Amino acid sequence: MPTCRSCKDEVDELVAVKADGRRIKVCEDCAERIAEEAEIAEMSESVVQDMMGFKGRR
Numbered sequence: 744m745p746t747c748r749s750c751k752d753e754v755d756e757l758v759a760v761k762a763d764g765r766r767i768k769v770c771e772d773c774a775e776r777i778a779e780e781a782e783i784a785e786m787s788e789s790v791v792q793d794m795m796g797f798k799g800r801r
């Protein structure tokens with residue numbers, strides 16, 4: 744049985760996801776969670792960039 748790289752659970756099927764620029768194989772539950780976290784990280788990064796750009800223009 745394959746083992747999820749994230750929660751260490753043994754699952755029937757693993758899904759490949761991109762995390763920190765690397766591809767890892769995790770279960771479907773973790774794949775969903777990682778995809779969500781990656782989205783949030785991307786969003787907060789652009790918010791920081793907006794703030795910095797705002798400061799730079801003042």
Ligand SMILES: [Zn+2]
Binds near residue numbers: 747749770772773774
């Ligand atoms: Zn998992």
